[in-house]
Amino acid sequence: MKLIDAADYAELSRAAAGIVVEQVRKRPDSLLVLPTGNTPVGMFRDLVAAAHNGDVDFSRARFAMLDEYAGIGRNDERRLYHWIRKELFDPLGVRPGAVIAFDPEADPECEARFVEQRIARQGGIDLAVLGLGPNGHIAMNEPGSDADSRTRLVTLTPATIRSNAAYWGSEAKVPRKGLTLGLGTLAEARALVLLVAGGGKAAILERVLNAAPSDAIPAAILGAHPAFTVVADRAALGLHA
Template sequence: MEVIVLGAESERAALVADAITDLLWGATDAVLGLATGSSPSPVYAELVRRHDVGQVSFARATAFSLDEYLGLPPGHPEGYRQVLEREFVGLVDLSAERLHTPDGQATDIVEACAAYEAAIVAAGGVDLQLLGIGSDGHLAFNEPGSSLASRTRVKTLTPRTRADNARFFDSPDEVPHHVLTQGLGTILQARHLVMLATGAGKAEAVRQAVEGPVSARCPASVLQLHPHVTVVLDPAAASRLELVDYYLAVWADKPAWQGI
């Protein structure tokens, strides 16, 4: 696991955008894993900027989202497909047909989850998966207590997660209680995992995920089991890490050619 702490939002966004741009230049049919929430938004904005000036194309890429709410009306502005189309996919040359999201309108939820797993496999697996982290350590919508080997399935959101997400809705009561989410085992099959976190409110979750024991109590700690993980933080999110001086030294001495 590589932990990178950068003070400027523009630096963090550019770093992750560089990895995605390099991936697309090397394999134009790359498979991207997309996350929603505030953490990846600067990365999407930087990728849109690069697309607009001809530095990157998504025309042959495929994308899979991590999760989707259950119970929202079709086309609801806070449905994650709509969010991704509004903030990223609809602003670049990635066609809507190449954006895959769990089916939040499915009547047979078990079948819909199995179909989503199969679609990821059929696409060749995810090359680079963007991730955030919840204040309680959840990864995607794998809440504390989730199986570390879990696959795409329905999950019940905790009151804390619903409260954290209430800012996106007109009323806290509108936040759904259930979601479809990629499981932790599903996420671990992506070839490169990139987790972003900012703010002091994420500092304890980051500490547990990066330096704590691997435990279902902090689902994001499962990242320690993956061979290629990049954690990109601002100083506030890194403020509880015991080894932060070491991470800073490693980054300062890293060969420029190596990338993330």
């Protein structure tokens, strides 16, 4: 496991963007998995700036969604695909056909198999950038997820529902189920990056960094990956800036 100690959120964002840029320069048609939420927003802005400055070309890059709410409409404002499209794909000029996105209206089991098949047909994931949930979840792989779990329908825990309520105004507006790439699916990526920002994640990050791999902390399971990098700011590491 490699740890990048960023002085603050801005440095964390630059470091994460640099890893993505390096990957795309090395392999222009890379298949990338990127997270949603507040933590990656700075990275997205840095990626858009790098593309607009001519430092990297995303025209051949491919993307796969990390997760998606289930049981909502394709045009529902809560759909995670719409959020990342606004924050990153549209500013980068990414074509919808270059994205493996979950259809929230499809049969969940069929959709999970279809996403797995599309990833496999495209040669697998080159780089997956992940966020860390307050209970150690990765994507929507909640505590108790099997290390070899594949893409599937999951039920969100109360902790995750509380966390997601900040985006939608109340817990009542948070869908209770989701589709997610599995821990086993993500473990097959050629490289993994975990982004962690803020003192609120310090306790769970300490467990990820120091606990033995266990299904109680999904992120710790992925920590055994041979190309696993944690990019954390000093607050998340429990250090003074």
